[in-house]
Amino acid sequence: MITLLATIGRVFLGFLAHVGRLSAFTAMAVSHTIRPPFYPRLILREFIEIGYFSLPVVGLTAVFTGMVLALQSYSGFSRFAAEGAVATVVVLSVTRELAPVLAGLMVAGRIGASMAAEIGTMRVTEQIDALTTLSTNPFKYLVAPRILAGTLMLPFLVLIADIIGVFGGYIVGVYKLGFNSATYIARTWEFLEPLDVISGLTKAAVFGFLITLMGCYNGYYSKGGAQGVGAATTNAVVSAAIMILVFNYLITAMFFGK
Amino acid sequence: MTAVPKIELKGVHKAFGPKVVLDGIDLSVARGESVVVIGGSGTGKSVMLKSILGLLRPESGSIRIDGEEVVGMGAKDRDRIMKKFGMLFQGGALFDSLKVWENVAFGLIQGQRMERAKARDIAIEKLAQVGLAASTGDLFPSELSGGMQKRVSLARAIATNPEIIFFDEPTTGLDPIMADVINDLIVKCCKEVGATALSITHDMASARKISDRIAMLYKGKLIWVGPAKDIDHSGNEYVDQFIHGRAVGPITMELRA
Numbered sequence: 001m002i003t004l005l006a007t008i009g010r011v012f013l014g015f016l017a018h019v020g021r022l023s024a025f026t027a028m029a030v031s032h033t034i035r036p037p038f039y040p041r042l043i044l045r046e047f048i049e050i051g052y053f054s055l056p057v058v059g060l061t062a063v064f065t066g067m068v069l070a071l072q073s074y075s076g077f078s079r080f081a082a083e084g085a086v087a088t089v090v091v092l093s094v095t096r097e098l099a100p101v102l103a104g105l106m107v108a109g110r111i112g113a114s115m116a117a118e119i120g121t122m123r124v125t126e127q128i129d130a131l132t133t134l135s136t137n138p139f140k141y142l143v144a145p146r147i148l149a150g151t152l153m154l155p156f157l158v159l160i161a162d163i164i165g166v167f168g169g170y171i172v173g174v175y176k177l178g179f180n181s182a183t184y185i186a187r188t189w190e191f192l193e194p195l196d197v198i199s200g201l202t203k204a205a206v207f208g209f210l211i212t213l214m215g216c217y218n219g220y221y222s223k224g225g226a227q228g229v230g231a232a233t234t235n236a237v238v239s240a241a242i243m244i245l246v247f248n249y250l251i252t253a254m255f256f257g258k
Numbered sequence: 259m260t261a262v263p264k265i266e267l268k269g270v271h272k273a274f275g276p277k278v279v280l281d282g283i284d285l286s287v288a289r290g291e292s293v294v295v296i297g298g299s300g301t302g303k304s305v306m307l308k309s310i311l312g313l314l315r316p317e318s319g320s321i322r323i324d325g326e327e328v329v330g331m332g333a334k335d336r337d338r339i340m341k342k343f344g345m346l347f348q349g350g351a352l353f354d355s356l357k358v359w360e361n362v363a364f365g366l367i368q369g370q371r372m373e374r375a376k377a378r379d380i381a382i383e384k385l386a387q388v389g390l391a392a393s394t395g396d397l398f399p400s401e402l403s404g405g406m407q408k409r410v411s412l413a414r415a416i417a418t419n420p421e422i423i424f425f426d427e428p429t430t431g432l433d434p435i436m437a438d439v440i441n442d443l444i445v446k447c448c449k450e451v452g453a454t455a456l457s458i459t460h461d462m463a464s465a466r467k468i469s470d471r472i473a474m475l476y477k478g479k480l481i482w483v484g485p486a487k488d489i490d491h492s493g494n495e496y497v498d499q500f501i502h503g504r505a506v507g508p509i510t511m512e513l514r515a
Contacts, residue, residue, distance in 0.1 A: 122353075129313050130351040133424075134414075135340050135369030 025217050032139040033148050046149030050111050051156055057110060058103045062161035065098050066090060066168025074177050087187035090169035095196045099161040101248050104207035108240040112215040115146055116236035119219025120229035143216045154208030155201040199255040207244050214240040262325040264289045264422060264454040270319035272305055279305045281478030292455040294465040297475035303458035307424050312336055344420030348427045350411040352399035358410050359395030365418040384413040388443055405436040416447050425457035429464045441467040462501050
């Protein structure tokens with residue numbers, strides 16, 4: 001009985017310690033991100049890495065999401081003769097929900113993992129200690145450029161995903177389901193409000209922050225060689241994915257909860 | 259004359275959970291002196307170096323650099339003190355995303371905000387000092403052999419002309435000849451920049467060559483400190499066992515499954 005209680009206590013204390021460490025890390029990371037000096041070269045490198053090189057995977061995700069959405073909603077809505085709503089359903093689902101969440105998850109796999117692996121390897125090979133001895137703050141040099149780039153680049157990626165996703169729906173709608181092109185486009189614009197896109201881009205910025213934060217955090221505290229770096233990579237992706245889903249609900253509730 | 263020691267440790271304690279690693283370390287290193295700390299694996303040599311560097315924080319005790327207390331120092335003062343240090347890491351710890359010359363010039367470009375072209379010239383010069391051609395500068399660290407990586411790492415450690423250089427097992431993983439080359443370079447470089455050196459190693463050949471004084475760390479305490487030439491007649495059986503590398507003696511390896 002005592003051992004059981006001790007185990008529960010230990011797990012709980014471990015959890016609290018983890019939360020505390022993550023909070024301290026987040027505070028440090030944010031404060032170094034917004035205070036000079038900045039490293040323009042590194043920020044630019046991360047912009048390209050996150051923004052440009054993620055375009056293919058995000059674009060493919062978006063186009064097929066839009067296409068399948070048009071197909072599914074058409075076959076579903078035809079049961080109660082509401083096929084005309086396909087364009088509206090596609091544009092609202094993509095901008096509000098699917099583009100940010102799916103792009104976020106794809107980028108979490110791509111960027112979160114590589115950041116955790118890179119920073120984790122730097123940790124276990126003492127490169128992070130070496131930074132400190134060379135009068136360079138590792139938070140400023142490693143963490144800040146990544147978090148800044150992630151937070152700014154994800155909205156950009158999601159905006160592109162919005163466009164490509166809607167275009168995917170348009171292709172299926174017009175060339176497969178036989179909608180009139182002009183009508184489909186008109187229907188797309190008819191019920192779209194700025195808030196739909198803005199809420200999606202807000203989500204994207206938060207997701208970009210979370211992905212890069214979890215990548216850097218797990219890498220920064222990894223230990224124990226190759227196995228430790230592997231665990232850090234897994235944790236970075238899993239924790240980022242779960243946080244994306246949780247924050248997706250919270251932000252949706254904030255915008256449309258009333 | 260009682261000059262202020264460059265590095266002074268008094269009663270430094272450091273523990274990780276219940277495991278005491280440093281149990282009251284007292285050591286002082288004079289300006290321009292080279293002290294080598296020897297000791298078996300896992301006796302806390304690296305922890306001692308990292309405590310002085312401020313990468314780890316000791317629970318109690320005092321660490322002074324040029325008479326200035328550094329334990330519990332604020333970030334700003336810490337940055338200022340850090341500029342006095344150079345360090346050669348055990349595995350080299352070269353930044354693999356940067357070219358060799360960028361590695362060497364890192365402290366100049368990032369730490370001192372020097373222009374890249376000027377920093378590059380100094381980097382090439384430092385590479386020449388450790389016996390590497392200028393063309394090496396454009397390679398990446400992964401394209402170099404272990405011995406060359408150590409040389410680059412040494413060039414990086416001396417690039418900012420630090421007042422104090424730490425060497426963490428400088429010869430580990432090198433063949434005996436390359437190890438001797440590195441030892442010679444360490445002696446030469448320290449002399450050229452007039453630096454105070456604190457090294458940790460378990461390579462006795464290296465310790466004899468680069469040190470003025472030797473200290474032996476065992477179970478968190480410095481059990482012997484003396485001039486390098488006295489190491490062979492220290493009268494301390496722990497030291498004797500260590501420098502002759504005997505399995506039998508007062509030091510028993512704690513082998514636990």
